[in-house]
Amino acid sequence: MFSKELLKGTLKTIVLKLLADKGRMYGYEITQYVKMQSEGRLVLTEGALYPTLHKLEKEGLVRAERQQVGKRMRKYYHLTLAGEKASNSRMAEFEEFLQVMHLIIHPKPQGDGS
Amino acid sequence: MFSKELLKGTLKTIVLKLLADKGRMYGYEITQYVKMQSEGRLVLTEGALYPTLHKLEKEGLVRAERQQVGKRMRKYYHLTLAGEKASNSRMAEFEEFLQVMHLIIHPKPQGDGS
DNA sequence: TTTGGATACCTAAAAATCTTAGGTATATTG
DNA sequence: CAATATACCTAAGATTTTTAGGTATCCAAA
Secondary structure, three states, X not given: OOOHHHHOOOHHHHHHHHXXXXXXXXXXXXXXXXXXXXXXXXXXXXXHHHHHHHHHXXXXXXXXXXXXXXXXXXXXXXXXHHHHHHHHHHHHHHHHHHHHHHHHHOOOOOOOOO | OOOHHHHOOOHHHHHXXXXXXXXXXXXXXXXXXXXXXXXXXXXXXXXXXXXXXXXXXXXXXXXXXXEEEOOEEEEEEEEOHHHHHHHHHHHHHHHHHHHHHHHHHOOOOOOOOO
């Protein structure tokens, strides 16, 4: 698995995008889904995920609904209208980030006179 | 310009890659090069860059040489052997990160029975 | 000539984010 | 019945970055 350093700053983006795609997910489900989809290469820690979900809720981008399953509680999250907008703009920013990284990592050769 | 949140964790990678490509650069030059190459979309702050360069030096990945230009001092940085290896492995990690993000953002549809 | 902007380095406090390392409880499987 | 998986949570510490300075030289324009 790659260094987690690169993940910094992308966690919110991932969560917002997944909720946009799936409609509703609960925290543990997100960790499992990401692990599965990335073929084990990306493992979200709960210590990062849960505070992020709470923060998104406080910011009004997601809303939570508790649901009882057997005797256990699940907290399903879904996007608010503001959350949908945030998800879209985050994804647009991510695309731009990729473009910029590409420009820096694969530079157009500057005129070098040769 | 996109939110800097996405940049978190990529600064070292960028610096190592640029030094690998260019051979030697000084701090201010790095900020200007990145700004130019990204068409103004990415601006590295000096408060982040200089401490990062110092840290890379302490880790033995880069070495600095002071050079007088007029009455002003420049500190040119270049990769050590360990730095070259770090640059390569960082870039490999970054590629893997991109792949993983792609898998999460553009998921292969799971059998949904429809 | 002096003022402002560019060049060129630096640091420290604060904010933001994540890891580590727990805690609690239920469900399932060997 | 013990271990693993499911499912939530928090807090201390580490790391990284922003913000907001500081110092000094160079050059061009007013």
